[in-house]
Amino acid sequence: MPNQPANLTWTDGQVPVSTRFDDPYFSMQDGLAETRHVFLAGNDLPARFCDGFHIAELGFGTGLNLLTAWLAWEQSGQIGTLRFTSFEAYPMAQIDMARALQAFPALEDHAARFLAAFDGTCCVLPGLSFTMIEGDARVALPSWDGQADAWFLDGFSPAKNPELWESGLMAEVFAHTASGGMAATYTAAGFVRRGLEEAGFTVKRVPGFGRKRHMTRAVRA
Numbered sequence: 001m002p003n004q005p006a007n008l009t010w011t012d013g014q015v016p017v018s019t020r021f022d023d024p025y026f027s028m029q030d031g032l033a034e035t036r037h038v039f040l041a042g043n044d045l046p047a048r049f050c051d052g053f054h055i056a057e058l059g060f061g062t063g064l065n066l067l068t069a070w071l072a073w074e075q076s077g078q079i080g081t082l083r084f085t086s087f088e089a090y091p092m093a094q095i096d097m098a099r100a101l102q103a104f105p106a107l108e109d110h111a112a113r114f115l116a117a118f119d120g121t122c123c124v125l126p127g128l129s130f131t132m133i134e135g136d137a138r139v140a141l142p143s144w145d146g147q148a149d150a151w152f153l154d155g156f157s158p159a160k161n162p163e164l165w166e167s168g169l170m171a172e173v174f175a176h177t178a179s180g181g182m183a184a185t186y187t188a189a190g191f192v193r194r195g196l197e198e199a200g201f202t203v204k205r206v207p208g209f210g211r212k213r214h215m216t217r218a219v220r221a
């Protein structure tokens with residue numbers, strides 16, 4: 001598939017909104033707090049971190065989730081390497097990533113280090129090994145040879161980006177989850193939970209972030 005860029009507009013000059021999907025990349029309320037609640041706490045992190053721990057993500061976007069996880073990794077005093085693989089069909093220009101990440105002063109240092117080292121595909125820094133796999137995740141994930149300990153399922157809303165939540169893709173997420181691994185997402189949409197359950201996960205609806213009553217956690221026994 002030829003490289004298809006993200007098409008953006010900005011809300012309040014700060015939050016990028018996809019014109020392709022008509023949806024913001026992160027919470028207008030507090031994107032960093034939402035990432036910590038949904039993807040870190042939702043995957044029992046940082047408690048489960050260990051050397052070589054592997055996070056995989058559907059939808060890289062601005063890199064907010066990566067940087068939040070890397071900061072949590074460092075702050076929890078881990079030694080060794082955090083591995084992070086993200087699937088992204090419409091990569092954002094680095095200048096736009098930098099602009100979006102300015103909304104998070106707590107990530108300023110990590111954003112600068114990441115953007116200086118990221119070549120558009122990989123980034124290897126002390127404590128972090130990151131790879132972005134470009135293309136439609138429905139095509140790319142089946143041939144991925146990795147196994148994640150934690151999944152960040154972060155497509156745009158299921159109503160606007162249903163292809164990133166389809167049951168066939170949830171089956172691939174399960175097939176690429178290590179035993180005892182987990183997945184978390186901000187949505188509690190019924191068809192997403194059913195897809196995860198049919199794939200083999202044990203699925204729970206738990207309190208969501210901010211105004212969202214519920215989110216979803218899934219565990220591979």
Ligand SMILES: C[S@@+](CC[C@H](N)C(=O)[O-])C[C@H]1O[C@@H](n2cnc3c(N)ncnc32)[C@H](O)[C@@H]1O
Binds near residue numbers: 024
């Ligand atoms: C809500 S944004 C992700 C935000 C991101 N995790 C962050 O930290 O900024 C959803 C992302 O999914 C990507 N996406 C949408 N459909 C996709 C597909 N079929 N395959 C891979 N990525 C897709 C979009 O381009 C977008 O970057």
